[in-house]
Amino acid sequence: MRSTHVRTTINGEAAEFLCEPRQSLLEVLRDILRLTGTKEGCNDGNCGACTVEMDGRIVPACLVLGVEAEGAEILTVEGVARGNRLHEVQSAFLEGAALQCGVCTPGFVVAAKALLDRNPDPTENEVRLWLANNLCRCTGYDKIVRSVLDAASRMQQETAA
Amino acid sequence: MTKTANDPAGNGSRTRYEPNMVLATQQFDVVGTRPVRHDGTDKVTGRAVYGADVQLAGTLHAATLRSPHAHAKIVGIDSSEAEAMEGVYAVVTAADLPPAEDKIVDVGEGNTRLAYVHGNILASGKALYEGHAVAAVAAASPHLALEAAKAVKVDYEPLPHVLTAPEGMDRGAPLLHDDLRTKEFGTRSEEPSNVAEHVRWTKGDVEAGFAAADVVVERTFDTATVHQGYIEPHNVTALWNHDGRLHIWCSTQGAFVVRDVTSKILEIPVSNIKVTPMEIGGGFGGKIPLYMEPVAALLSKKTARPVKMVMSREEVLLGTGPTAGSHVRVKVGASSDGTIRAMDATLAYEAGAYPGSFVLPGGMCIFAAYDCDNLSVDCYDVVVNKPSCAAYRAPGAPQAAFAAEQVVDEVARELGLDPAAFRLRNAAKEGTRRADGPKFRRVGCEEVLQAVLDHPHYSAPLGGANRGRGIAVGFWFNVGLESSCTLNVNANGTVHLVEGSTDIGGTRTSVAMQAAEVLGIQAEDILPEVVDTDSVGFTSVTGGSRTTFATGWAAHDAAQKVVAEMKARAAKLWSVEPAAVDHAKGVYSSNGQSLTFQELAGQSSRTGGPVSATATVKPRGVGGSFSANIVDVEVDPETGKVDILRFTAVQDVGKAVHPSYVEGQMQGGSVQGIGWALNEEYYMGSDGRMRNSTLLDYRMPTSLDLPMIDTCIVEVANPGHPFGVRGVGEANIIPPLAAIANAIHDAAGVRMQRLPMNPAAVWSALAAS
Numbered sequence: 041m042r043s044t045h046v047r048t049t050i051n052g053e054a055a056e057f058l059c060e061p062r063q064s065l066l067e068v069l070r071d072i073l074r075l076t077g078t079k080e081g082c083n084d085g086n087c088g089a090c091t092v093e094m095d096g097r098i099v100p101a102c103l104v105l106g107v108e109a110e111g112a113e114i115l116t117v118e119g120v121a122r123g124n125r126l127h128e129v130q131s132a133f134l135e136g137a138a139l140q141c142g143v144c145t146p147g148f149v150v151a152a153k154a155l156l157d158r159n160p161d162p163t164e165n166e167v168r169l170w171l172a173n174n175l176c177r178c179t180g181y182d183k184i185v186r187s188v189l190d191a192a193s194r195m196q197q198e199t200a201a
Numbered sequence: 202m203t204k205t206a207n208d209p210a211g212n213g214s215r216t217r218y219e220p221n222m223v224l225a226t227q228q229f230d231v232v233g234t235r236p237v238r239h240d241g242t243d244k245v246t247g248r249a250v251y252g253a254d255v256q257l258a259g260t261l262h263a264a265t266l267r268s269p270h271a272h273a274k275i276v277g278i279d280s281s282e283a284e285a286m287e288g289v290y291a292v293v294t295a296a297d298l299p300p301a302e303d304k305i306v307d308v309g310e311g312n313t314r315l316a317y318v319h320g321n322i323l324a325s326g327k328a329l330y331e332g333h334a335v336a337a338v339a340a341a342s343p344h345l346a347l348e349a350a351k352a353v354k355v356d357y358e359p360l361p362h363v364l365t366a367p368e369g370m371d372r373g374a375p376l377l378h379d380d381l382r383t384k385e386f387g388t389r390s391e392e393p394s395n396v397a398e399h400v401r402w403t404k405g406d407v408e409a410g411f412a413a414a415d416v417v418v419e420r421t422f423d424t425a426t427v428h429q430g431y432i433e434p435h436n437v438t439a440l441w442n443h444d445g446r447l448h449i450w451c452s453t454q455g456a457f458v459v460r461d462v463t464s465k466i467l468e469i470p471v472s473n474i475k476v477t478p479m480e481i482g483g484g485f486g487g488k489i490p491l492y493m494e495p496v497a498a499l500l501s502k503k504t505a506r507p508v509k510m511v512m513s514r515e516e517v518l519l520g521t522g523p524t525a526g527s528h529v530r531v532k533v534g535a536s537s538d539g540t541i542r543a544m545d546a547t548l549a550y551e552a553g554a555y556p557g558s559f560v561l562p563g564g565m566c567i568f569a570a571y572d573c574d575n576l577s578v579d580c581y582d583v584v585v586n587k588p589s590c591a592a593y594r595a596p597g598a599p600q601a602a603f604a605a606e607q608v609v610d611e612v613a614r615e616l617g618l619d620p621a622a623f624r625l626r627n628a629a630k631e632g633t634r635r636a637d638g639p640k641f642r643r644v645g646c647e648e649v650l651q652a653v654l655d656h657p658h659y660s661a662p663l664g665g666a667n668r669g670r671g672i673a674v675g676f677w678f679n680v681g682l683e684s685s686c687t688l689n690v691n692a693n694g695t696v697h698l699v700e701g702s703t704d705i706g707g708t709r710t711s712v713a714m715q716a717a718e719v720l721g722i723q724a725e726d727i728l729p730e731v732v733d734t735d736s737v738g739f740t741s742v743t744g745g746s747r748t749t750f751a752t753g754w755a756a757h758d759a760a761q762k763v764v765a766e767m768k769a770r771a772a773k774l775w776s777v778e779p780a781a782v783d784h785a786k787g788v789y790s791s792n793g794q795s796l797t798f799q800e801l802a803g804q805s806s807r808t809g810g811p812v813s814a815t816a817t818v819k820p821r822g823v824g825g826s827f828s829a830n831i832v833d834v835e836v837d838p839e840t841g842k843v844d845i846l847r848f849t850a851v852q853d854v855g856k857a858v859h860p861s862y863v864e865g866q867m868q869g870g871s872v873q874g875i876g877w878a879l880n881e882e883y884y885m886g887s888d889g890r891m892r893n894s895t896l897l898d899y900r901m902p903t904s905l906d907l908p909m910i911d912t913c914i915v916e917v918a919n920p921g922h923p924f925g926v927r928g929v930g931e932a933n934i935i936p937p938l939a940a941i942a943n944a945i946h947d948a949a950g951v952r953m954q955r956l957p958m959n960p961a962a963v964w965s966a967l968a969a970s
């Protein structure tokens with residue numbers, strides 16, 4: 041099958057790759073670019089483990105074709121930390137024990153960051169609604185929801201300081 | 202926040218409500234605190250390497266061809282077209298596996314016939330369920346492998362199928378295995394049957410007990426097949442090297458089980474196999490069995506290349522792990538003074554295609570919470586045309602509790618007694634003998650029920666119409682098995698901890714904390730590493746709630762050896778006898794002189810060289826865990842939809858080593874139970890095929906379906922463990938099914954006897970009432 045040359049921006053850096061038309065963005069990230077932080081859980085958009093940000097929207101990377109990434113700006117879990125500093129969502133997850141096996145965590149981190157970018161002070165219900173696309177089988181969501189709320193207050197304190 | 206048993210709120214009262222309470226009975230310096238887990242940063246940044254992230258140079262990708270039929274004779278397999286495709290390297294079928302010897306193998310949490318493991322890995326002669334693996338193809342890319350697998354032609358002769366235990370037990374039911382005879386009371390049946398085993402346990406005289414009862418309730422219950430639902434699909438990479446050594450990288454709950462079972466299947470010595478357990482994306486029991494490891498190994502042998510296999514979600518649902526659907530009859534009788542006089546149950550569980558439904562642990566646990574003189578339990582293990590069952594968190598017990606805890610509730614209501622007080626009055630205690638024989642040592646059933654009665658949730662107003670509250674209790678044994686641990690002391694006073702237990706939920710940290718406690722250093726100064734099977738002593742599966750208990754115990758013992766060695770080093774420096782050196786909280790002292798652990802570690806080179814210790818354990822002091830739930834629901838009379846309004850999980854864990862991760866286990870198990878109760882099921886067509894094999898249609902709970910899950914950790918120290926640990930992973934999934942059913946009854950007056958209790962089922966029950 042003929043490959044297509046795609047130019048894109050991933051985690052703030054220019055990236056280019058060759059992919060087959062049938063390859064999803066998830067396959068491209070994982071198998072071609074070796075950005076394996078984005079996980080496959082279902083490959084049909086129902087689990088959220090492969091959530092990435094694409095041009096400011098969160099999408100399941102398994103439902104985007106690699107060729108659609110042409111010219112796009114993509115953020116994966118590998119790009120969430122700011123240099124040597126973890127994002128508040130990541131720190132809150134660590135301290136709040138919001139992960140067990142950790143395989144859904146990259147998707148939750150990307151989705152939660154996107155929520156807080158839009159809504160810096162969400163209610164519990166807003167967090168639950170936003171994260172309803174992300175399945176976690178280990179935690180029962182309690183500590184995830186608490187950690188996202190905690191990250192929101194950490195970010196607000198930083199802004200105020 | 203740590204509270205004491207007498208002061209749960211920590212403020213001198215018993216009423217202030219905390220969403221997560223610890224009723225602690227023993228305090229330590231490190232054990233019982235909440236450090237950040239050692240592997241956490243890698244997991245929030247995407248750097249942690251899971252099985253599917255392994256990518257060796259030159260890797261081929263393999264795909265599996267699976268049976269489209271629930272039950273069919275395999276008349277012939279023609280792989281010539283697939284093999285001729287460009288980019289296809291090899292095809293394997295059951296004919297490529299060495300013939301299964303008739304022997305018994307340890308498969309992680311028990312034994313089974315090698316032939317069953319063998320037959321499930323690649324079907325031979327017959328396909329026994331939709332999704333049964335028939336052939337696998339290695340090709341240059343995953344897409345090519347899938348196309349090639351579809352090009353393998355299989356000639357099937359479909360056969361009639363059976364899907365439930367009662368159907369499978371019928372005389373005249375289609376038989377899955379011509380050679381399967383019922384093992385029953387020490388004999389084997391003459392005729393072939395789908396019933397692999399029938400076991401009966403009795404204690405006392407149930408007929409006399411029922412005769413002495415004023416209230417007797419008898420009902421039957423059915424539960425649907427459900428899946429463990431881990432988010433990470435099964436995966437493996439295998440490299441059969443030119444020197445004959447086989448290296449396997451995979452997500453597994455037990456690297457040594459993968460090694461040992463692969464050795465038996467492929468008939469190569471264990472010393473020729475190295476298994477590297479990668480980070481694992483959930484297991485819950487379902488990543489104990491082997492599915493693809495021997496297949497990938499064979500394909501690697503044929504191609505002299507690394508071969509990688511990753512299941513799709515559909516393959517996970519069709520080809521792996523579900524837990525048994527069940528049919529359970531329970532009869533309970535009590536006298537008007539509130540004493541349970543007799544309990545009687547018959548459990549028939551679907552094993553799937555091969556024996557092993559976990560009905561026996563279901564039968565052992567069904568009445569374990571009760572100190573009753575007259576018990577009778579019959580268990581039937583029935584093969585049906587569904588995927589071969591795997592363990593799922595307290596395997597067998599939730600189905601049993603769904604039945605027993607509803608009947609117990611009904612008896613309490615008929616007697617006009619509070620359901621928690623009724624259970625407490627009849628609760629199992631030290632010395633209570635279970636139906637299957639064992640006598641309880643110190644257990645926390647009474648303490649758990651007392652915590653339910655004392656919990657502010659239990660007496661809080663329901664606050665609205667169509668609402669109800671239910672409770673239920675559950676018991677799980679927990680297991681010990683075998684573990685190894687090595688500690689290597691660095692000159693800067695940090696310690697590398699080497700273990701063989703796959704870390705699924707923070708056990709690197711809970712194990713390291715126990716070593717830190719003994720050494721008197723910080724949890725952060727221990728650096729735990731889970732290593733391959735060549736690099737650590739034998740370690741059993743991460744399962745049975747055993748890792749913090751048993752691998753933690755090995756870490757404790759290794760740390761004690763390090764302390765003894767450090768005493769010897771200090772004695773050398775001070776020219777005293779080692780016995781004259783005292784150790785407390787990381788400080789070694791003698792005759793007014795003292796050195797810290799870090800200082801002594803820094804001097805190891807001049808006191809005799811590196812300090813390192815290994816310990817192995819096979820603990821006997823396993824302590825069972827009781828759990829309970831209080832749950833409030835609202836039932837929508839228009840639609841039958843059940844909303845969980847408030848949920849409290851109570852569990853005796855012995856000692857919560859890391860309370861946050863203990864709470865996480867309780868919350869996670871509770872929510873899996875909620876999914877099992879309300880939504881999840883294998884929805885089967887009349888053709889025996891699953892109709893909902895996606896995560897859209899196999900609907901697990903989302904964050905939006907749930908409230909916060911409150912926890913109450915009860916600590917009744919296990920006298921059999923150095924820190925009192927019992928284990929926490931499993932008992933929490935047992936009560937939710939029945940607790941929710943009892944709450945629905947309280948809210949709407951309907952007794953739900955079948956799972957799932959989805960809107961259609963509840964609406965039908967409301968309409969019929």
